[in-house]
Amino acid sequence: MRCPFCGDLDNRVVDSRMARDGRAIRRRRHCGACEQRFTTYEEVEHTVVLVTKKDGASEPFERDKLVRSLSIACRKRPIPYQVLADWAQELERMLKVTPRRAVQTVELGDKSMAFLRGLDHVAYVRYASVYRSFDSVVEFLDAIRGMDADAGKGSP
Ligand SMILES: [Zn+2]
Known part of the structure:
Protein backbone atom coordinates (compact mmCIF):
# COMPACT_ATOMS: atom_id res chain seq x y z
CA MET A 1 0.00 0.00 0.00
CA ARG A 2 1.47 3.32 -1.09
CA CYS A 3 1.64 6.11 1.51
CA PRO A 4 -0.70 8.97 0.52
CA PHE A 5 1.74 11.54 1.93
CA CYS A 6 5.09 10.58 0.49
CA GLY A 7 4.26 7.72 -1.87
CA ASP A 8 6.57 5.29 -0.16
CA LEU A 9 5.67 1.62 -0.05
CA ASP A 10 7.37 0.95 3.27
CA ASN A 11 4.61 0.99 5.86
CA ARG A 12 3.23 -1.36 8.46
CA VAL A 13 -0.15 -2.05 9.96
CA VAL A 14 -0.40 -0.75 13.51
CA ASP A 15 -4.07 -1.53 14.11
CA SER A 16 -6.81 -3.61 12.45
CA ARG A 17 -10.46 -3.63 13.34
CA MET A 18 -13.86 -4.51 11.95
CA ALA A 19 -15.74 -1.78 10.15
CA ARG A 20 -19.00 -1.33 8.26
CA ASP A 21 -20.84 -3.98 10.27
CA GLY A 22 -18.14 -6.55 9.73
CA ARG A 23 -18.08 -6.15 5.98
CA ALA A 24 -14.75 -4.39 5.97
CA ILE A 25 -11.51 -4.25 7.89
CA ARG A 26 -10.15 -0.86 8.81
CA ARG A 27 -6.38 -0.71 9.08
CA ARG A 28 -4.20 2.02 10.53
CA ARG A 29 -0.85 2.10 8.83
CA HIS A 30 2.37 3.77 9.77
CA CYS A 31 4.70 4.96 7.04
CA GLY A 32 8.33 4.14 7.72
CA ALA A 33 9.57 6.87 5.39
CA CYS A 34 7.67 9.99 6.53
CA GLU A 35 6.32 8.70 9.86
CA GLN A 36 2.74 9.68 8.95
CA ARG A 37 -0.25 7.49 9.72
CA PHE A 38 -3.08 6.71 7.35
CA THR A 39 -6.13 4.48 7.17
CA THR A 40 -7.11 1.86 4.62
CA TYR A 41 -10.27 -0.18 4.26
CA GLU A 42 -10.29 -3.73 3.05
CA GLU A 43 -13.68 -4.89 1.81
CA VAL A 44 -14.91 -8.42 1.40
CA GLU A 45 -15.81 -9.11 -2.17
CA HIS A 46 -19.34 -10.44 -2.44
CA THR A 47 -19.11 -12.50 -5.55
CA VAL A 48 -21.33 -15.38 -4.60
CA VAL A 49 -24.82 -15.40 -6.04
ZN1 LIG B 1 4.94 8.34 3.92
Missing part, protein backbone atom coordinates in the same frame (compact mmCIF):
# COMPACT_ATOMS: atom_id res chain seq x y z
CA LEU A 50 -27.24 -17.66 -4.23
CA VAL A 51 -29.88 -19.74 -5.93
CA THR A 52 -32.95 -20.26 -3.76
CA LYS A 53 -34.89 -23.43 -4.36
CA LYS A 54 -38.62 -23.99 -3.96
CA ASP A 55 -38.14 -25.66 -0.57
CA GLY A 56 -36.26 -22.59 0.68
CA ALA A 57 -32.80 -24.12 0.58
CA SER A 58 -30.15 -22.24 -1.31
CA GLU A 59 -26.92 -23.08 -3.06
CA PRO A 60 -24.24 -21.05 -4.83
CA PHE A 61 -25.01 -20.23 -8.44
CA GLU A 62 -22.96 -22.41 -10.76
CA ARG A 63 -22.57 -21.08 -14.25
CA ASP A 64 -21.26 -24.39 -15.60
CA LYS A 65 -24.33 -26.19 -14.33
CA LEU A 66 -26.59 -23.71 -16.11
CA VAL A 67 -24.63 -23.98 -19.37
CA ARG A 68 -24.80 -27.77 -19.11
CA SER A 69 -28.57 -27.73 -18.75
CA LEU A 70 -28.86 -25.39 -21.73
CA SER A 71 -26.57 -27.47 -23.88
CA ILE A 72 -28.62 -30.58 -23.14
CA ALA A 73 -31.69 -28.75 -24.44
CA CYS A 74 -29.70 -27.60 -27.48
CA ARG A 75 -28.30 -31.03 -28.33
CA LYS A 76 -28.02 -31.54 -32.09
CA ARG A 77 -29.41 -28.07 -32.69
CA PRO A 78 -27.39 -25.55 -34.74
CA ILE A 79 -26.39 -23.50 -31.71
CA PRO A 80 -22.74 -22.88 -30.90
CA TYR A 81 -21.77 -23.75 -27.34
CA GLN A 82 -20.19 -20.31 -27.04
CA VAL A 83 -23.57 -18.61 -27.45
CA LEU A 84 -24.84 -20.45 -24.37
CA ALA A 85 -21.66 -19.81 -22.40
CA ASP A 86 -21.73 -16.11 -23.24
CA TRP A 87 -25.33 -15.75 -22.21
CA ALA A 88 -24.74 -17.56 -18.90
CA GLN A 89 -21.74 -15.35 -18.22
CA GLU A 90 -23.76 -12.23 -18.90
CA LEU A 91 -26.55 -13.49 -16.66
CA GLU A 92 -24.11 -14.19 -13.85
CA ARG A 93 -22.65 -10.72 -14.23
CA MET A 94 -26.14 -9.21 -13.97
CA LEU A 95 -26.95 -11.27 -10.89
CA LYS A 96 -23.75 -10.19 -9.19
CA VAL A 97 -24.57 -6.53 -9.50
CA THR A 98 -28.12 -6.86 -8.17
CA PRO A 99 -28.19 -5.77 -4.52
CA ARG A 100 -29.69 -9.03 -3.25
CA ARG A 101 -27.25 -11.28 -5.15
CA ALA A 102 -29.80 -14.05 -5.05
CA VAL A 103 -32.08 -15.62 -7.57
CA GLN A 104 -34.86 -18.17 -7.32
CA THR A 105 -34.67 -21.36 -9.33
CA VAL A 106 -38.01 -20.42 -10.90
CA GLU A 107 -36.60 -17.09 -12.05
CA LEU A 108 -33.52 -18.80 -13.41
CA GLY A 109 -35.71 -21.25 -15.28
CA ASP A 110 -37.88 -18.47 -16.69
CA LYS A 111 -34.86 -16.49 -17.84
CA SER A 112 -33.39 -19.58 -19.47
CA MET A 113 -36.66 -20.36 -21.21
CA ALA A 114 -37.00 -16.79 -22.47
CA PHE A 115 -33.47 -16.99 -23.81
CA LEU A 116 -33.99 -20.34 -25.55
CA ARG A 117 -37.33 -19.25 -26.89
CA GLY A 118 -35.63 -16.48 -28.83
CA LEU A 119 -32.89 -18.82 -29.95
CA ASP A 120 -34.39 -22.12 -30.98
CA HIS A 121 -37.92 -23.45 -30.56
CA VAL A 122 -36.93 -27.10 -30.29
CA ALA A 123 -34.44 -26.31 -27.58
CA TYR A 124 -37.03 -24.19 -25.84
CA VAL A 125 -39.64 -26.95 -25.75
CA ARG A 126 -37.08 -29.48 -24.53
CA TYR A 127 -35.93 -27.19 -21.77
CA ALA A 128 -39.40 -26.11 -20.79
CA SER A 129 -40.75 -29.66 -20.65
CA VAL A 130 -37.96 -30.76 -18.37
CA TYR A 131 -37.59 -27.65 -16.29
CA ARG A 132 -41.16 -26.71 -15.77
CA SER A 133 -42.23 -30.39 -15.75
CA PHE A 134 -45.57 -29.39 -17.14
CA ASP A 135 -48.48 -30.18 -14.85
CA SER A 136 -50.76 -31.11 -17.67
CA VAL A 137 -50.78 -31.86 -21.36
CA VAL A 138 -52.96 -28.79 -21.85
CA GLU A 139 -50.33 -26.55 -20.33
CA PHE A 140 -47.72 -28.06 -22.59
CA LEU A 141 -49.89 -27.60 -25.67
CA ASP A 142 -50.58 -24.00 -24.66
CA ALA A 143 -46.87 -23.36 -24.58
CA ILE A 144 -46.43 -24.83 -28.05
CA ARG A 145 -49.40 -22.89 -29.38
CA GLY A 146 -47.86 -19.73 -27.96
CA MET A 147 -44.70 -20.50 -29.90
CA ASP A 148 -46.63 -20.97 -33.12
CA ALA A 149 -48.29 -17.60 -32.62
CA ASP A 150 -44.89 -16.04 -32.10
CA ALA A 151 -43.53 -17.73 -35.21
CA GLY A 152 -46.48 -16.41 -37.23
CA LYS A 153 -45.74 -12.81 -36.27
CA GLY A 154 -42.60 -12.79 -38.38
CA SER A 155 -44.23 -13.89 -41.63
CA PRO A 156 -46.11 -11.53 -43.96
Whole structure:
Protein backbone atom coordinates (compact mmCIF):
# COMPACT_ATOMS: atom_id res chain seq x y z
CA MET A 1 0.00 0.00 0.00
CA ARG A 2 1.47 3.32 -1.09
CA CYS A 3 1.64 6.11 1.51
CA PRO A 4 -0.70 8.97 0.52
CA PHE A 5 1.74 11.54 1.93
CA CYS A 6 5.09 10.58 0.49
CA GLY A 7 4.26 7.72 -1.87
CA ASP A 8 6.57 5.29 -0.16
CA LEU A 9 5.67 1.62 -0.05
CA ASP A 10 7.37 0.95 3.27
CA ASN A 11 4.61 0.99 5.86
CA ARG A 12 3.23 -1.36 8.46
CA VAL A 13 -0.15 -2.05 9.96
CA VAL A 14 -0.40 -0.75 13.51
CA ASP A 15 -4.07 -1.53 14.11
CA SER A 16 -6.81 -3.61 12.45
CA ARG A 17 -10.46 -3.63 13.34
CA MET A 18 -13.86 -4.51 11.95
CA ALA A 19 -15.74 -1.78 10.15
CA ARG A 20 -19.00 -1.33 8.26
CA ASP A 21 -20.84 -3.98 10.27
CA GLY A 22 -18.14 -6.55 9.73
CA ARG A 23 -18.08 -6.15 5.98
CA ALA A 24 -14.75 -4.39 5.97
CA ILE A 25 -11.51 -4.25 7.89
CA ARG A 26 -10.15 -0.86 8.81
CA ARG A 27 -6.38 -0.71 9.08
CA ARG A 28 -4.20 2.02 10.53
CA ARG A 29 -0.85 2.10 8.83
CA HIS A 30 2.37 3.77 9.77
CA CYS A 31 4.70 4.96 7.04
CA GLY A 32 8.33 4.14 7.72
CA ALA A 33 9.57 6.87 5.39
CA CYS A 34 7.67 9.99 6.53
CA GLU A 35 6.32 8.70 9.86
CA GLN A 36 2.74 9.68 8.95
CA ARG A 37 -0.25 7.49 9.72
CA PHE A 38 -3.08 6.71 7.35
CA THR A 39 -6.13 4.48 7.17
CA THR A 40 -7.11 1.86 4.62
CA TYR A 41 -10.27 -0.18 4.26
CA GLU A 42 -10.29 -3.73 3.05
CA GLU A 43 -13.68 -4.89 1.81
CA VAL A 44 -14.91 -8.42 1.40
CA GLU A 45 -15.81 -9.11 -2.17
CA HIS A 46 -19.34 -10.44 -2.44
CA THR A 47 -19.11 -12.50 -5.55
CA VAL A 48 -21.33 -15.38 -4.60
CA VAL A 49 -24.82 -15.40 -6.04
CA LEU A 50 -27.24 -17.66 -4.23
CA VAL A 51 -29.88 -19.74 -5.93
CA THR A 52 -32.95 -20.26 -3.76
CA LYS A 53 -34.89 -23.43 -4.36
CA LYS A 54 -38.62 -23.99 -3.96
CA ASP A 55 -38.14 -25.66 -0.57
CA GLY A 56 -36.26 -22.59 0.68
CA ALA A 57 -32.80 -24.12 0.58
CA SER A 58 -30.15 -22.24 -1.31
CA GLU A 59 -26.92 -23.08 -3.06
CA PRO A 60 -24.24 -21.05 -4.83
CA PHE A 61 -25.01 -20.23 -8.44
CA GLU A 62 -22.96 -22.41 -10.76
CA ARG A 63 -22.57 -21.08 -14.25
CA ASP A 64 -21.26 -24.39 -15.60
CA LYS A 65 -24.33 -26.19 -14.33
CA LEU A 66 -26.59 -23.71 -16.11
CA VAL A 67 -24.63 -23.98 -19.37
CA ARG A 68 -24.80 -27.77 -19.11
CA SER A 69 -28.57 -27.73 -18.75
CA LEU A 70 -28.86 -25.39 -21.73
CA SER A 71 -26.57 -27.47 -23.88
CA ILE A 72 -28.62 -30.58 -23.14
CA ALA A 73 -31.69 -28.75 -24.44
CA CYS A 74 -29.70 -27.60 -27.48
CA ARG A 75 -28.30 -31.03 -28.33
CA LYS A 76 -28.02 -31.54 -32.09
CA ARG A 77 -29.41 -28.07 -32.69
CA PRO A 78 -27.39 -25.55 -34.74
CA ILE A 79 -26.39 -23.50 -31.71
CA PRO A 80 -22.74 -22.88 -30.90
CA TYR A 81 -21.77 -23.75 -27.34
CA GLN A 82 -20.19 -20.31 -27.04
CA VAL A 83 -23.57 -18.61 -27.45
CA LEU A 84 -24.84 -20.45 -24.37
CA ALA A 85 -21.66 -19.81 -22.40
CA ASP A 86 -21.73 -16.11 -23.24
CA TRP A 87 -25.33 -15.75 -22.21
CA ALA A 88 -24.74 -17.56 -18.90
CA GLN A 89 -21.74 -15.35 -18.22
CA GLU A 90 -23.76 -12.23 -18.90
CA LEU A 91 -26.55 -13.49 -16.66
CA GLU A 92 -24.11 -14.19 -13.85
CA ARG A 93 -22.65 -10.72 -14.23
CA MET A 94 -26.14 -9.21 -13.97
CA LEU A 95 -26.95 -11.27 -10.89
CA LYS A 96 -23.75 -10.19 -9.19
CA VAL A 97 -24.57 -6.53 -9.50
CA THR A 98 -28.12 -6.86 -8.17
CA PRO A 99 -28.19 -5.77 -4.52
CA ARG A 100 -29.69 -9.03 -3.25
CA ARG A 101 -27.25 -11.28 -5.15
CA ALA A 102 -29.80 -14.05 -5.05
CA VAL A 103 -32.08 -15.62 -7.57
CA GLN A 104 -34.86 -18.17 -7.32
CA THR A 105 -34.67 -21.36 -9.33
CA VAL A 106 -38.01 -20.42 -10.90
CA GLU A 107 -36.60 -17.09 -12.05
CA LEU A 108 -33.52 -18.80 -13.41
CA GLY A 109 -35.71 -21.25 -15.28
CA ASP A 110 -37.88 -18.47 -16.69
CA LYS A 111 -34.86 -16.49 -17.84
CA SER A 112 -33.39 -19.58 -19.47
CA MET A 113 -36.66 -20.36 -21.21
CA ALA A 114 -37.00 -16.79 -22.47
CA PHE A 115 -33.47 -16.99 -23.81
CA LEU A 116 -33.99 -20.34 -25.55
CA ARG A 117 -37.33 -19.25 -26.89
CA GLY A 118 -35.63 -16.48 -28.83
CA LEU A 119 -32.89 -18.82 -29.95
CA ASP A 120 -34.39 -22.12 -30.98
CA HIS A 121 -37.92 -23.45 -30.56
CA VAL A 122 -36.93 -27.10 -30.29
CA ALA A 123 -34.44 -26.31 -27.58
CA TYR A 124 -37.03 -24.19 -25.84
CA VAL A 125 -39.64 -26.95 -25.75
CA ARG A 126 -37.08 -29.48 -24.53
CA TYR A 127 -35.93 -27.19 -21.77
CA ALA A 128 -39.40 -26.11 -20.79
CA SER A 129 -40.75 -29.66 -20.65
CA VAL A 130 -37.96 -30.76 -18.37
CA TYR A 131 -37.59 -27.65 -16.29
CA ARG A 132 -41.16 -26.71 -15.77
CA SER A 133 -42.23 -30.39 -15.75
CA PHE A 134 -45.57 -29.39 -17.14
CA ASP A 135 -48.48 -30.18 -14.85
CA SER A 136 -50.76 -31.11 -17.67
CA VAL A 137 -50.78 -31.86 -21.36
CA VAL A 138 -52.96 -28.79 -21.85
CA GLU A 139 -50.33 -26.55 -20.33
CA PHE A 140 -47.72 -28.06 -22.59
CA LEU A 141 -49.89 -27.60 -25.67
CA ASP A 142 -50.58 -24.00 -24.66
CA ALA A 143 -46.87 -23.36 -24.58
CA ILE A 144 -46.43 -24.83 -28.05
CA ARG A 145 -49.40 -22.89 -29.38
CA GLY A 146 -47.86 -19.73 -27.96
CA MET A 147 -44.70 -20.50 -29.90
CA ASP A 148 -46.63 -20.97 -33.12
CA ALA A 149 -48.29 -17.60 -32.62
CA ASP A 150 -44.89 -16.04 -32.10
CA ALA A 151 -43.53 -17.73 -35.21
CA GLY A 152 -46.48 -16.41 -37.23
CA LYS A 153 -45.74 -12.81 -36.27
CA GLY A 154 -42.60 -12.79 -38.38
CA SER A 155 -44.23 -13.89 -41.63
CA PRO A 156 -46.11 -11.53 -43.96
ZN1 LIG B 1 4.94 8.34 3.92
